[in-house]
Amino acid sequence: MALDYRWLHDTVRKRFESDEAMEAFLPKALTPEELKQKGDDRYLSAMSRRVFQAGMQHSVVDAKWPAFEEAFWGFAPEKMALLSPEQIEGHMKNERIIRHLAKLRTIPQNAQFILDVRQEHGSSFGTFIAGWPSADIIGLWRLLGKRGARLGGRSAAGFLRLVGKDTFLLTSDVLARLVAAGIIGHEPTSQRDMQVVQDAFNELQQTSGRPLCQLSAMLSLSINPRF
Known part of the structure; x- marks a missing residue:
């Protein structure tokens, strides 16, 4: 039907x-060109925000996000991929952010995911996202769920909506x-x-x-x- x-x-x-x-x-x-112009730090920030939004009121996460941006130096993937387990655990003492250790651990994991995609495709993560056809958006959901950390289920579509990718x-x-x-x-x-x-x-x-x-x-x- x-x-x-x-x-x-x-x-x-x-x-x-x-x-x-x-x-x-x-x-x-956003247009494909606008998605390409968005820095990969913004994609990692949105991934992380979506991870924290899962199971929580989005407004609570959004209110705390400026503190996350400060704590994680703007989410530059190159820096975030190098975070050690000890550094991640150290953020559990930061009362300005949401202290959820399992979700905090996804930040370096998703940073590495972004870096891997960049290496594989020879372009920015934004260019990769921009080029994915909307006629197979569920294929992009599958990729995010398989290779990203805590991006399965509805989180993949939620992340894409946050960054402006049509979904x-x-x-x-x-x-x-x-x-x-x-x-x-x-x-x-x-x-x-x-x-x-x-x-x-x-x-x-x-x-x-x-x-x-x-x-x-x-x-x-x-x-x-x-x-």
């Missing part, structure tokens, strides 16, 4: 006073709409299920010309108006 984009658009449009209000509300993705999110509302439309029968757990979801988004994108992030938001709004 397929989702009817015209129905989706008209359903969501009713939530807003005007076309302009709806467009202003929908999220925006959909499988929130409970998005899943509810996909189930109601007969695209899936339950939350996708297998790669086959995930490909069905990707195919549905690809078809919507081809029909609408909209980025995945906006289609994801529209699917969510069709279930939960949030007003």
Whole structure:
């Protein structure tokens, strides 16, 4: 089965006073060039922020992030990859940050992941992210989950949304709409299920010309108006 984009658009449009209000509300993705220009320290910072957001209120993590930036010298991957276990444990004494040892240990691990990707592809991590096709965004999720530290599950998509890479999110509302439309029968757990979801988004994108992030938001709004 397929989702009817015209129905989706008209359903969501009713939530807003005007076309302009709806467009202003929908999220925006960065262009490939903007993603390339973003420093790899920003990608490591976003990875780390997403790791800490998992299981916590995002606002709590966001409020403390300036202290993280200071404690970890701006998240330069070259420096962070060299952090020793003793140095990481030393940050457990810093009351200004969130002291979660297992999550702190992901910082040098993900720094090395970024450096490895740079070496393998001969370009910045941002260039690698920018070049990944949105038509296979679940493939990028798999790579992040396999090679990154604590970037599995919904954290991969959450990280990509933080850095501005176009991606959909499988929130409970998005899943509810996909189930109601007969695209899936339950939350996708297998790669086959995930490909069905990707195919549905690809078809919507081809029909609408909209980025995945906006289609994801529209699917969510069709279930939960949030007003």
